[in-house]
Amino acid sequence: MNAFKIGFIGLGLIGGSVAKSIHRIFPNYTIIGYDVNTATLKEAQEDGTLDHYTTNISDIADCDYIFLCAPVHYNIEYLKTLKPLISDSCILSDVGSVKSDIYDAVKELELGSHFIGGHPMVGSERSGYDAATDRLIENAYYFITPSPDAPADRVEEFMTFIGDLGAIPIRYSPDEHDKITSYISHVPHVIAASLVNLVRHADSPDGIFKSLAAGGFKDITRIASSNPVVWEHILLSNPKNIVNGLKEYIELLNKMIYDIERNDAKDINAFFESSREYRDSIPNNTSGVIRMQYELFVDIPDEPGALAKVTVLLADAGINLKNFGISHNREDEEGVLRLSFYDTDACRKAFDLLADAGYRLYNR
Ligand SMILES: NC(=O)C1=CN([C@@H]2O[C@H](COP(=O)(O)OP(=O)(O)OC[C@H]3O[C@@H](n4cnc5c(N)ncnc54)[C@H](O)[C@@H]3O)[C@@H](O)[C@H]2O)C=CC1
Numbered sequence: 001m002n003a004f005k006i007g008f009i010g011l012g013l014i015g016g017s018v019a020k021s022i023h024r025i026f027p028n029y030t031i032i033g034y035d036v037n038t039a040t041l042k043e044a045q046e047d048g049t050l051d052h053y054t055t056n057i058s059d060i061a062d063c064d065y066i067f068l069c070a071p072v073h074y075n076i077e078y079l080k081t082l083k084p085l086i087s088d089s090c091i092l093s094d095v096g097s098v099k100s101d102i103y104d105a106v107k108e109l110e111l112g113s114h115f116i117g118g119h120p121m122v123g124s125e126r127s128g129y130d131a132a133t134d135r136l137i138e139n140a141y142y143f144i145t146p147s148p149d150a151p152a153d154r155v156e157e158f159m160t161f162i163g164d165l166g167a168i169p170i171r172y173s174p175d176e177h178d179k180i181t182s183y184i185s186h187v188p189h190v191i192a193a194s195l196v197n198l199v200r201h202a203d204s205p206d207g208i209f210k211s212l213a214a215g216g217f218k219d220i221t222r223i224a225s226s227n228p229v230v231w232e233h234i235l236l237s238n239p240k241n242i243v244n245g246l247k248e249y250i251e252l253l254n255k256m257i258y259d260i261e262r263n264d265a266k267d268i269n270a271f272f273e274s275s276r277e278y279r280d281s282i283p284n285n286t287s288g289v290i291r292m293q294y295e296l297f298v299d300i301p302d303e304p305g306a307l308a309k310v311t312v313l314l315a316d317a318g319i320n321l322k323n324f325g326i327s328h329n330r331e332d333e334e335g336v337l338r339l340s341f342y343d344t345d346a347c348r349k350a351f352d353l354l355a356d357a358g359y360r361l362y363n364r
C-alpha cells in the first residue's frame with residue numbers, strides 16, 4: 001500500500017482508535033490530526049499517535065487518506081471545505097454511523113471519485129480520545145460503502161488497509177447500511193435512552209429506583225450513556241429508517257399492552273419464547289454492534305485483598321486487563337467480579353490461569 005500520510009478530522013473514541021491502530025500496525029506512516037479540541041490534539045501527539053497536529057484544515061489536504069471522524073453532520077460540512085484543497089489521488093473516508101446522507105453530499109459536490117465511506121461496527125458508550133484504544137476496531141465488522149465512482153483498485157486497496165488494521169471489512173450500499181443499522185443500533189439507542197428516562201421520571205426524590213437498579217437494567221441501558229451530540233446527529237441523519245423502526249417497535253409494545261390487559265398468557269409466553277430463541281442464536285464469537293467484550297466473571301470472596309489477589313495473578317502472567325467491575329448484588333448468575341480483556345487470547349489465558357488457581361469462573 002502506497003499511502004503513507006493519513007489525516008484525521010476528529011480524534012475522539014473512533015477517530016482516536018483508528019489512528020492508534022494505524023500507529024500500532026504501520027508505525028512508519030505519518031499521521032496528522034485536526035480537532036476542535038486542542039487538548040485532545042496535544043494528548044494524541046504526546047502519546048505518539050500523531051506525528052503532527054494542526055488547527056488549520058488546509059494542512060491535512062495533502063494526505064493520501066483523510067478520515068472524517070466528527071459527528072456525522074460535521075463530517076458532511078468538511079467535504080465542502082476539503083473539496084478545493086485535496087490532491088487528485090486523495091481518498092476521503094469517514095467513520096460515521098449513517099452512510100446515505102454523506103453519500104448524497106459527495107454526489108452533489110462531485111467528490112465521488114475520492115470517496116469510500118466506512119463505519120466500524122464497534123464502539124462504546126464512552127467518548128473522547130481518552131476512551132480510544134489501539135485495539136477497539138480489532139475483529140469488528142467494518143462497513144465499506146464506496147461511491148460507485150471510486151476507482152475499483154482504490155476500493156480494494158482501502159479494504160485491504162482496513163483488514164490490515166485487524167477489522168473485518170464488509171461492503172454494502174449506503175441505503176442497505178442505513179436500514180440495517182437503524183434496527184441493530186440506532187433504534188436500540190433510542191430505546192435504551194427512553195428506558196432510562198422512564199425510570200428517571202418514576203424515581204423518588206431519594207433516588208431509590210436508581211440505587212436498586214440491577215444488572216438487567218444496567219445491561220440493557222449501557223448505551224444510554226453515549227455522547228448526546230453524536231446521537232443527535234445520527235437520528236437526524238437517518239430519520240426515515242429510525243422512525244419506521246420506532247413505529248414497528250411501538251406496535252410490539254401496543255400488542256404487549258393488549259395481551260396483558262386480556263390476560264393472554266399464551267401470547268405473552270410466545271413473545272418471550274421467540275425473543276429468547278432469536279437472542280440465543282446471536283453468535284457470541286463475532287463482533288456485532290454490541291461488541292464482543294472478552295469478559296470473564298469470577299466469584300471472589302467478599303474480603304479485603306480478594307480483588308488484589310486476582311489482579312496480581314494476571315499481572316504476574318503478563319495479561320493486560322482492560323477493565324474490571326464489581327457487582328454488589330448477586331441476582332445475576334455470574335460471579336461478582338467482571339474482568340474484561342483486549343482480545344480472545346488474553347481472555348482465554350486468564351480463564352485457564354484463574355481456573356488453575358481454584359477460582360469459580362463464568363463466561364457470558
Ligand atoms: N460512539 C461510537 O460507538 C461510534 C461512533 N461512530 C461515529 O464516529 C464518529 C465520531 O464519534 P465518536 O468518536 O464516538 O465521538 P467522540 O465524541 O468520542 O469524538 C468526536 C471527536 O470529534 C471532535 N469534534 C467535534 N466536533 C468537531 C468539529 N466540528 N470539527 C472537528 N472535530 C470535531 C470532538 O472534539 C471529538 O474529539 C461519529 O460520526 C459517529 O457516528 C462510529 C462507530 C461507533
Ligand SMILES: O=C(O)C(=O)Cc1ccc(O)cc1
Pocket residue numbers: 096097120121122123124125185223289290291
Ligand atoms: O457500545 C455499543 O454497544 C454500541 O452500539 C456502539 C456503537 C455506536 C454507534 C455505532 O455506529 C456503532 C457502534
